[in-house]
Amino acid sequence: MAKKLNMKFTLLCIVMLSLALTVSCAKKPPETTSTSDQAEAADTMATESEADTARADEDALTEEELEARRQAEAEARETAADARDRFVSEKVYFKFDDASLTDSARDALRDKVQWLRDHPDACVIIEGHCDERGTDEYNLALGSRRAESVKDFLTKAGIDGSRLTTISYGEERPAAKGHNEEAWAENRRAEFRFCSSE
Amino acid sequence: MICACALVLVSGVCPQAADYDYINIREPFSQKIPMAVPVFKTLSQGSTEKQVAKNAADMVEAALAYTGYFKMIDRDAFLQDPGGQGIVMDEIKFGNWTDIGAELLLTGGVRLESGVLQMEFRLFDPYRQEMILGKRYTGKVDGQRKMVLRFCGEMIKRLTGRQGLFDSRIAFVGTGDEGKAVYVCDFDGKNVTRITRPQSIVVSPAWGPDGRSIAYTAYTHGNQRIYISNLQDGSVREFASYEGINLTPAWHPGSSALAATLSFEGDEEIYLLTETGKIDKRLTESWGVDVSPAFSPDGKKMVFVSSRSGSPQIYVKDMRSGSVRRLTYEGSYNTQPDWSPAGGQVVYSGMKDGRTDIYVIDVDSGETERLTNQAGDNEAPSWSPDGSMIVFTSTRTGSSRIFVMTASGTDQRMLLDMPGKQQLPDWSPPKRQ
Numbered sequence: 045m046a047k048k049l050n051m052k053f054t055l056l057c058i059v060m061l062s063l064a065l066t067v068s069c070a071k072k073p074p075e076t077t078s079t080s081d082q083a084e085a086a087d088t089m090a091t092e093s094e095a096d097t098a099r100a101d102e103d104a105l106t107e108e109e110l111e112a113r114r115q116a117e118a119e120a121r122e123t124a125a126d127a128r129d130r131f132v133s134e135k136v137y138f139k140f141d142d143a144s145l146t147d148s149a150r151d152a153l154r155d156k157v158q159w160l161r162d163h164p165d166a167c168v169i170i171e172g173h174c175d176e177r178g179t180d181e182y183n184l185a186l187g188s189r190r191a192e193s194v195k196d197f198l199t200k201a202g203i204d205g206s207r208l209t210t211i212s213y214g215e216e217r218p219a220a221k222g223h224n225e226e227a228w229a230e231n232r233r234a235e236f237r238f239c240s241s242e
Numbered sequence: 243m244i245c246a247c248a249l250v251l252v253s254g255v256c257p258q259a260a261d262y263d264y265i266n267i268r269e270p271f272s273q274k275i276p277m278a279v280p281v282f283k284t285l286s287q288g289s290t291e292k293q294v295a296k297n298a299a300d301m302v303e304a305a306l307a308y309t310g311y312f313k314m315i316d317r318d319a320f321l322q323d324p325g326g327q328g329i330v331m332d333e334i335k336f337g338n339w340t341d342i343g344a345e346l347l348l349t350g351g352v353r354l355e356s357g358v359l360q361m362e363f364r365l366f367d368p369y370r371q372e373m374i375l376g377k378r379y380t381g382k383v384d385g386q387r388k389m390v391l392r393f394c395g396e397m398i399k400r401l402t403g404r405q406g407l408f409d410s411r412i413a414f415v416g417t418g419d420e421g422k423a424v425y426v427c428d429f430d431g432k433n434v435t436r437i438t439r440p441q442s443i444v445v446s447p448a449w450g451p452d453g454r455s456i457a458y459t460a461y462t463h464g465n466q467r468i469y470i471s472n473l474q475d476g477s478v479r480e481f482a483s484y485e486g487i488n489l490t491p492a493w494h495p496g497s498s499a500l501a502a503t504l505s506f507e508g509d510e511e512i513y514l515l516t517e518t519g520k521i522d523k524r525l526t527e528s529w530g531v532d533v534s535p536a537f538s539p540d541g542k543k544m545v546f547v548s549s550r551s552g553s554p555q556i557y558v559k560d561m562r563s564g565s566v567r568r569l570t571y572e573g574s575y576n577t578q579p580d581w582s583p584a585g586g587q588v589v590y591s592g593m594k595d596g597r598t599d600i601y602v603i604d605v606d607s608g609e610t611e612r613l614t615n616q617a618g619d620n621e622a623p624s625w626s627p628d629g630s631m632i633v634f635t636s637t638r639t640g641s642s643r644i645f646v647m648t649a650s651g652t653d654q655r656m657l658l659d660m661p662g663k664q665q666l667p668d669w670s671p672p673k674r675q
């Protein structure tokens with residue numbers, strides 16, 4: 045029953061719409077139109093239709109973007125924690141008895157600068173560490189020097205120095221336990237942790 | 243309380259002029275003096291006296307052998323009963339001692355009556371048939387070690403002209419299950435006492451000039467700070483807590499000032515601090531690490547470690563003129579300097595081919611001598627107050643342990659055997675006269 049009624053209503057609408065169009069066309073005063081005018085009109089039509097297409101495209105793009113943004117936001121929610129973790133887990137390494145920053149150390153620090161810019165409230169402790177070779181006091185001073193080198197790089201990149209604290213552990217807290225170059229290289233490092241974790 | 247009196251009346255001979263020719267001060271360890279110490283004589287007939295007499299002789303032997311000056315002749319080689327013989331001049335058969343090559347003879351007697359211990363010591367030259375030194379001490383039984391060490395000190399002073407090291411102590415960092423702490427022991431590793439609570443990082447214990455306090459660095463509240471422990475009353479006060487590191491305190495002799503490395507200005511520099519920890523002045527002016535100051539005995543010069551040349555080297559600063567000169571040129575890693583009590587030398591640890599050893603350098607000539615050449619790393623040297631010995635750490639037996647040797651590098655041996663590892667020894671300074 046309902047289906048039949050709907051069909052009838054639809055048919056009625058189509059009939060009325062076609063009548064209306066016929067009437068409006070009939071009412072229009074007959075105008076003599078030159079070919080150029082027709083061409084112009086055609087052009088206008090074309091332009092309008094192009095604009096329509098463009099609008100449609102624009103809508104489509106926006107929706108794609110929105111979808112991408114929705115996905116990115118979801119991913120960002122997952123990776124904000126990862127980025128924070130990476131900030132802490134990615135260490136900066138040094139050469140033996142050297143506190144200057146290597147190219148790879150600078151690359152790692154550039155990432156950290158970006159993260160610190162994105163998180164202007166973060167307060168960070170920079171730890172300087174040494175390998176087991178050399179003597180205790182000098183290594184504590186060298187660890188301090190390494191932490192200061194890192195702090196210097198970050199402040200020169202525009203990070204407020206009041207957000208950065210340095211501390212040296214010398215050779216007291218090795219990351220790797222071995223007694224070979226591999227372990228030593230891993231232990232000559234600067235590490236990062238957040239002030240609140242102290 | 244120990245009473246001491248000279249036994250000049252016991253012997254008819256009493257050399258007035260000091261005889262320093264027994265020990266060659268220039269090369270005191272090149273030839274050890276053969277010496278005999280018979281078991282002490284019991285002067286009364288108390289039952290425990292025999293054991294006290296045996297202990298006394300053993301303690302004297304151990305203390306004197308420790309110095310590296312003497313070679314103790316085995317009692318089995320004696321031509322006479324090692325105990326119970328006459329101990330005074332007239333009763334001694336000097337031929338029995340010259341026959342076994344004893345250039346020095348030390349006799350002793352003990353008397354133990356109603357808890358009071360009396361000990362007599364006589365030092366003879368068997369070849370000259372003379373008594374060099376005689377002393378009698380009276381005190382409680384538990385003062386025996388003190389009496390023995392007192393006499394040994396007198397004897398060394400008589401033979402070398404220098405105050406001995408028998409009343410000196412050694413501070414060091416010990417690592418146990420609970421963490422690191424500052425410990426103190428006697429010169430010979432006896433009477434080990436922990437004087438600070440265990441913490442995660444403790445370094446650089448440094449004796450005050452009075453021998454009554456020790457400054458050290460400990461990691462607390464997020465950075466390394468300098469504390470001073472008072473050994474008299476056991477109190478600890480925070481001395482320096484500037485931002486960054488507060489490291490390697492060193493007392494300036496004859497004043498209450500301390501030098502230390504601070505990094506609050508963004509660079510590790512050495513500063514002079516007042517006794518309340520306020521900054522008096524900055525002593526180093528170079529970018530990079532400046533650390534481990536130690537003063538010459540007259541306080542006019544400071545030796546320290548700097549990385550200004552690109553590697554850690556030892557420098558000397560004239561405190562008055564401010565001029566600085568580099569002292570070490572050999573090797574690319576020289577640290578931990580300590581100025582000799584006599585003033586002419588600096589002992590330090592230097593790295594060569596990946597191994598760290600103890601070196602002595604003449605401050606004026608720059609002549610360098612390596613004192614350790616064993617397996618393992620040898621670090622953190624510190625002079626005894628009389629300058630005759632050096633304490634240091636070595637990993638030659640595995641974990642880091644405290645060793646001593648003569649200032650010539652002879653007689654290297656482990657000072658104490660305790661669990662964990664021991665580091666950064668500092669020998670107490672000479673007593674102020």
